[in-house]
Amino acid sequence: MKSFDILLKKSIRAEKELRFYIYAVFVLAAVFSFLAFLSGNQTFVELLHRENGMLSIMYMLICTVLIAITIYLKSLYRNYFDQIRRELGILISMGMSRKRLKKLLLVKNMRFIIIADAAGAAVGFCVYVILILHFILDRDEYIFDGILAGIFGPVVISILFVCLVGILCNHRILNSQNIYGIINKQDGKIGHNVNGAVQAVIGFVFLMGGNGVLLYNKIGIAEHSNLLPIVSVCIVCIGIYFSVLSFGYWFSAVLQKKKKAGKDLILLNEIRNHYRNSAKAMSAYAIINWLLVFLLVIIIMLGLENRSLDTSDSPFEYVLEFGEDQYDDMESFLRQQQNSIHECYMIPTVDGYAIYGETKITMMPEKSYNEITGKMLNIKNGHTIVLSQLDRSMVNITKEDDGREWHYWTIDEEIPINVEEKKYCFCTDYEIWEYLFNCEDPQKRILILNDKDFSAVAQQGSLLYKLCINLKNNARLDSNRIPEDIRLVGRWDRYLRVQKENRILMFSLMTMLVVLCILLLLTQHMQYICEKNGRKRDYDLQITLGIEKDCREKARKRSLWVKNFLPVFIGGLTGCLCTICFIKDMNLYLAVLSFTVFLFECIMQFFVYFMEDRFDS
Amino acid sequence: MIQITNLGKSYDDLKKHLVLQGLNLTVNDGEFLGIMGTSGSGKSTFLRIVGGLETYSAGEVSVFGQDLQTMKEPEREEYRKNVISFVFQDYNLLSGLTVKENIILPYTMMEKDDGKIEQDYSAIAKRLGIDEFENRYPDEVSGGEQQRAAIARAVLKKSKVLLADEPTGSLDIGTGRKVLELFRKINADYKVTVIMVTHDVLCASFCNRVVFLRDGQFVKTINKINSQENFYRSIQEEMGKMDEIF
Ligand SMILES: Nc1ncnc2c1ncn2[C@@H]1O[C@H](COP(=O)(O)OP(=O)(O)OP(=O)(O)O)[C@@H](O)[C@H]1O
Ligand SMILES: [Mg+2]
Numbered sequence A: 001m002k003s004f005d006i007l008l009k010k011s012i013r014a015e016k017e018l019r020f021y022i023y024a025v026f027v028l029a030a031v032f033s034f035l036a037f038l039s040g041n042q043t044f045v046e047l048l049h050r051e052n053g054m055l056s057i058m059y060m061l062i063c064t065v066l067i068a069i070t071i072y073l074k075s076l077y078r079n080y081f082d083q084i085r086r087e088l089g090i091l092i093s094m095g096m097s098r099k100r101l102k103k104l105l106l107v108k109n110m111r112f113i114i115i116a117d118a119a120g121a122a123v124g125f126c127v128y129v130i131l132i133l134h135f136i137l138d139r140d141e142y143i144f145d146g147i148l149a150g151i152f153g154p155v156v157i158s159i160l161f162v163c164l165v166g167i168l169c170n171h172r173i174l175n176s177q178n179i180y181g182i183i184n185k186q187d188g189k190i191g192h193n194v195n196g197a198v199q200a201v202i203g204f205v206f207l208m209g210g211n212g213v214l215l216y217n218k219i220g221i222a223e224h225s226n227l228l229p230i231v232s233v234c235i236v237c238i239g240i241y242f243s244v245l246s247f248g249y250w251f252s253a254v255l256q257k258k259k260k261a262g263k264d265l266i267l268l269n270e271i272r273n274h275y276r277n278s279a280k281a282m283s284a285y286a287i288i289n290w291l292l293v294f295l296l297v298i299i300i301m302l303g304l305e306n307r308s309l310d311t312s313d314s315p316f317e318y319v320l321e322f323g324e325d326q327y328d329d330m331e332s333f334l335r336q337q338q339n340s341i342h343e344c345y346m347i348p349t350v351d352g353y354a355i356y357g358e359t360k361i362t363m364m365p366e367k368s369y370n371e372i373t374g375k376m377l378n379i380k381n382g383h384t385i386v387l388s389q390l391d392r393s394m395v396n397i398t399k400e401d402d403g404r405e406w407h408y409w410t411i412d413e414e415i416p417i418n419v420e421e422k423k424y425c426f427c428t429d430y431e432i433w434e435y436l437f438n439c440e441d442p443q444k445r446i447l448i449l450n451d452k453d454f455s456a457v458a459q460q461g462s463l464l465y466k467l468c469i470n471l472k473n474n475a476r477l478d479s480n481r482i483p484e485d486i487r488l489v490g491r492w493d494r495y496l497r498v499q500k501e502n503r504i505l506m507f508s509l510m511t512m513l514v515v516l517c518i519l520l521l522l523t524q525h526m527q528y529i530c531e532k533n534g535r536k537r538d539y540d541l542q543i544t545l546g547i548e549k550d551c552r553e554k555a556r557k558r559s560l561w562v563k564n565f566l567p568v569f570i571g572g573l574t575g576c577l578c579t580i581c582f583i584k585d586m587n588l589y590l591a592v593l594s595f596t597v598f599l600f601e602c603i604m605q606f607f608v609y610f611m612e613d614r615f616d617s
Numbered sequence B: 001m002i003q004i005t006n007l008g009k010s011y012d013d014l015k016k017h018l019v020l021q022g023l024n025l026t027v028n029d030g031e032f033l034g035i036m037g038t039s040g041s042g043k044s045t046f047l048r049i050v051g052g053l054e055t056y057s058a059g060e061v062s063v064f065g066q067d068l069q070t071m072k073e074p075e076r077e078e079y080r081k082n083v084i085s086f087v088f089q090d091y092n093l094l095s096g097l098t099v100k101e102n103i104i105l106p107y108t109m110m111e112k113d114d115g116k117i118e119q120d121y122s123a124i125a126k127r128l129g130i131d132e133f134e135n136r137y138p139d140e141v142s143g144g145e146q147q148r149a150a151i152a153r154a155v156l157k158k159s160k161v162l163l164a165d166e167p168t169g170s171l172d173i174g175t176g177r178k179v180l181e182l183f184r185k186i187n188a189d190y191k192v193t194v195i196m197v198t199h200d201v202l203c204a205s206f207c208n209r210v211v212f213l214r215d216g217q218f219v220k221t222i223n224k225i226n227s228q229e230n231f232y233r234s235i236q237e238e239m240g241k242m243d244e245i246f
Helices: A004-011 A015-040 A042-050 A054-093 A098-136 A145-175 A179-183 A196-219 A227-258 A262-307 A324-340 A366-373 A451-460 A491-544 A549-582 A588-616 B043-050 B073-083 B099-110 B114-128 B143-156 B173-189 B228-245
Strands: A318-323 A341-354 A359-365 A383-388 A414-419 A422-433 A445-449 A463-471 B002-011 B017-027 B032-037 B058-063 B084-087 B161-165 B193-197 B209-214 B217-223
Touching (some): A015 A042, A015 A054, A015 A098, A015 A145, A042 A491, A054 A098, A054 A179, A054 A262, A054 A491, A227 A549, A262 A549, A262 A588, A324 A341, A341 A366, A341 A451, A359 A366, A366 A445, A445 A451, A491 A588, A549 A588, B002 B043, B043 B193, B073 B099, B084 B143, B099 B114, B114 B173, B143 B161, B143 B173, B161 B173, B173 B193, B209 B228, B217 B228
Parallel strands (some): A359 A445, A383 A422, B032 B193, B032 B209, B084 B161, B161 B193
Antiparallel strands (some): A318 A463, A341 A414, A341 A463, A383 A445, A414 A422, B209 B217
16 A cells, blocks of 8 residues: 555656756756856956946846746746646645645755756856857866856855745745635636736836936946946846736737637637736746847947957057066067067166156156157256157147146146155156057156166166067067067057957857847747647637637737737837946947847747747647 | 634625625534535535635634634644545546545545555445546546545545535436435444535435525525435425525
């Protein structure tokens, strides 16, 4: 004779749905862990930080994906739970403890979930290592220790938490005092007494509120934290959910008014029975669509920026910076490269601090200036001329009566300078704006000193040489031969570096795009699976009633249409709105672009709809 | 003793309609009570409330001195497990278990001795003719067979109160009679209080007392005084009066 526990386990079984749920946990854990590792990548974060607001976008992305996953897994568990809830209800009606039932389910399923979660996160990590570290960042050796503990753990835990939330939310159904209602699945239908208008208003208010927060974040003067965008994401997500949900009430109310043709009634039946559950999946779908618009616009923006990178007016292709101890190495290097070098200047400099304002400045001798430009400055002892490597148009220039110009330091005043703890003072004559050699930081000022003054300063501080090189036509500097520890600060190098960085950024965002698309397809698939079960019974019933195939087909198509395009419309349009509200230098072009992306989404969805339609019939 | 005073129940529809309103009833221990009434009069609702499967909106239901509404969840569980057994109108068998497994399931919750379970089961199974299909799944047996399984499941436990919602609706007269005799037997032998909803006058005549439900209240009570035949006739008479009203 079988014991009670065996009977119990046998009676609440829905292997197929559970398996599907577990697979989904696996895939989503992989996707999420990939994103998490990506956003934890130091290089990537630094790159994002440099772009305006990109880091916030990254956090928004992670946050939204997590929300979408939560909704998704919750409705997927619901799909499983619906298969067994009648059984659970009957068991409760016979005096089985609800607590014990819930615990039993949780324990039974948690094992698989934990395994799927951990395995998925591991797979996501592997994909990250292979795709990002290996292919995109070209890294051969990886440092794991910190990353693994710092990201892997939280990823696994957060997915586990998300699963738990979904499961517990669903198990709450079992708490109902109306046990007969649990058996007969009395909830989940679109009821009579819920006001669609109220939901729609809530949805609208939240959508607008979220965008308002984004807008505030954009125009607000205060330094904004990453919290604000995340808050707005959450608000917008709630807004999307309510908007999607309210549509079901509107739609069924409209159908109820019409209620003429049989196909309307069939559609009404379908909407009432399935809409509330699929609304959740649809919201997840809409959220992902929303993000997609956002991401695509940013990628396109970055792509365009990439083309117009080389705007520097610097006169040298390479500038190498090195100290005195490497002087000999560089001399020999120059000798080797002699044949490819067209012109070459060696500028000795000394770094120091202007005492007021603690700004870093560089000093160089008049002789070098003369050497490069051929112009004489005739600086007197104790005097200096300020060189700003900027475009004149970038600054407000003050012109004195005698024709001298200045912007940064008031002229005829002494600037006290600290060089290795020794104080020097120089009186400024005037300021010039010229690209003498390339420099990484255009804010850094250069003081041109009288040669005698310079050698005095140079005795105190350490000499730094700037080697400025222009190559002959078609020649290339063999950068492998450049001795180690020598910094390249030249234009060409900067161009290459930025280009590479942007490429990495683009690639990373692209992979995220792919991830999102996978998520989209998955959601679509899940919705399809979920409804198939529920719908099949209705179909069989309809066949026995002799309802024509044509009629059923039409109703099915219409409901499919709603389920395919509603999320895209709500999500896509919200995406456009958020893009406009979020991106700092918004213009008409970008607005048009985001709507184009939205259109593109619609077209894509049309293909999905087409495929699904084919697949279904 | 089951004491019901001023019971009221409404569903939150668009129009709040009251299914039960100011209902009073006392059921003594060991009584075999029949409930009759037109379709939709709230018989099943009443039974579910007594069974602790649904909440109510007004009044008091006290079973063996305990008020249902104020019971805590563990007490409710105990109540459903030990005090009540229920025969649903739509059977509610578990589709993943065979007929036999379905029948013994609640019994295994309280009885651990396998031999005793088997023994009690086969006695009832033989009586209701279940042993022929005991190893099939619910959706592989007929409606009447499912109903018999549901009855066997409720009876096997021999809990203090047996609530049955049209237990003979899908059965032929012969099988129906067997079921009712079984009810009568456990009512007599184990002092189980039986409350049975039925549309059938013959079925009702097996009870000790029959109450009629209309407009959310029990409007008439008929007691069995001498023979079942007389009882049958007076119930039929009352039913005729009810029909005239509609
Ligand atoms: N979940 C519900 N929501 C709204 N009204 C309900 C619900 N369940 C039952 N009702 C209504 O409550 C009333 C009583 O229902 P109940 O099932 O108790 O009737 P009954 O007397 O058992 O009928 P029958 O003899 O046909 O089984 C009916 O009018 C029914 O329409
Ligand atoms: Mg009924």
